[in-house]
Amino acid sequence: MKFLITHQSQLSLARVRRAITAVLPQAQLLTATSLTDAYNLSEHHEPHCVLISETLANLPECELLFSLLGILKLTCVVLTEGKTGADVHSLPPATPKVPETELELHIGQIVQAAGRTVPATKLDPKREGSVADYDPNKLILIGASTGGIDALITIAQHFAEDCPPVLIVQHTGGSFARSLIRLLNSACRATVTPAEEGAAARTGHIYLAPDDRYHLTLAQRRRPYIHLQSGGLISGHRPSIDALFMSAVPMAANVTAALLTGMGKDGAAGLTELRRAGAQTIGQDQHTSVVYGMPRVAMEMGGVGQQLPLGAIGPALLAASTTKVRA
Known part of the structure; x- marks a missing residue:
């Protein structure tokens, strides 16, 4: 043994x-x-x-x-x-x-x-067929903290090779960023990768900050691209969910953002600003949150457009990113 x-x-x-x-x-x-x-x-x-x-x-x-x-x-x-x-x-x-x-x-x-432990089984990404065509301009942003890793795995299983670009901030130690990327990569058919400065946000890809030296943010020329922003802690964290959400406000019309389980309030202000600017926003509900902190604060600030249980968030993010529904 x-x-x-x-x-x-x-x-x-x-x-x-x-x-x-x-x-x-x-x-x-x-x-x-x-x-x-x-x-x-x-x-x-x-x-x-x-x-x-x-x-x-x-x-x-x-x-x-x-x-x-x-x-x-x-x-x-x-x-x-x-x-x-x-x-x-x-x-x-x-x-x-x-x-x-x-x-x-x-x-x-x-x-x-x-x-008595059951032999390990690999994660089984959902093989659901697309019910809609994705708008090539759409972006998905997700923030999570305490309890967020299992929540992200649940959501990631819905993302396939044709999903819109996804950017994720999960509060975890810098030395664990690569491990989290590998874990999420095994959960879905999209490609999960560390973000690189100046890289275009590509279809079928999920991006996480490579470590805790930078904030993962978005910038825009003709098309959105990734910017690894240096600087101190924002809302007590680096990378910060607020930093990511705030950076996407200029492109809010093409953004769907979700704030998941977590302690504190990081992401609440950013989600609120995104909603005010025209983004579709989702907050995880209290029943399925390990810690109903960040989504609660966002709800109180008026930043949550829809409050959903964890199991409904992945499909809702994809549905909001479609351009036309198939008959």
Whole structure:
């Protein structure tokens, strides 16, 4: 059986290794001291079980790792510092928590849980036929934060090779941008790629900021193109959803924008300005939001044209980008 132990403390890594090998001498053990290493090891080695410290599990960036583990159907266990541990906001439901000092007592249960795990299945992008012709001038913009990775995967499955250009800002650590791009690329038939300065926004492509050094924005000459804007944090973030949405206000008539689950208010002001300028705007509803923060603020500001459950947002974005409906 293969375990991945993820802990910021070398002493704790050694302690957990001893606890596992005392019960399972033949176990294969992988170790990581950062979420980046844990993500890469999980993606390429697919361990039966990932044990992660409570401290690392509480980092916002861990949401991406939890999403990957869910897709690969890998068992995850959080090692707590006490009997109960702190709440982990992005922790998937029913994820067990085990006190680090009592791990040896729970190895049998962990092995049983990992043994019941269904073999991983690849994401299955939706193969729905186009119901309309897309307007070549249309653009789709999406912003998301806490809970947004699973939401983006759900939406991305609707995007195919002929979809309008899509630009996405998801709040996540800069070192995880490339991992998120790979994850979304496996979820859809469109091409998901890091944005490049000056590149044209092309049909069938989804663009994300390559890291957290720049804001992902749009500029326009004769046609819209990508601009990686330098500068400080905007609405507390870089890349910022507000930066992307505000940059698209001059081309609002051709824009459909969605603001998804997330904490805070980034994107709310930008969505409101887009709607005022003539864009079609969508906010995720409270019931399907992990955190009903950003879309709530946008709703209160008057920036949400339609409030929709997550499952309806992908089709709605595409429907708003059509030029004529087929009979």
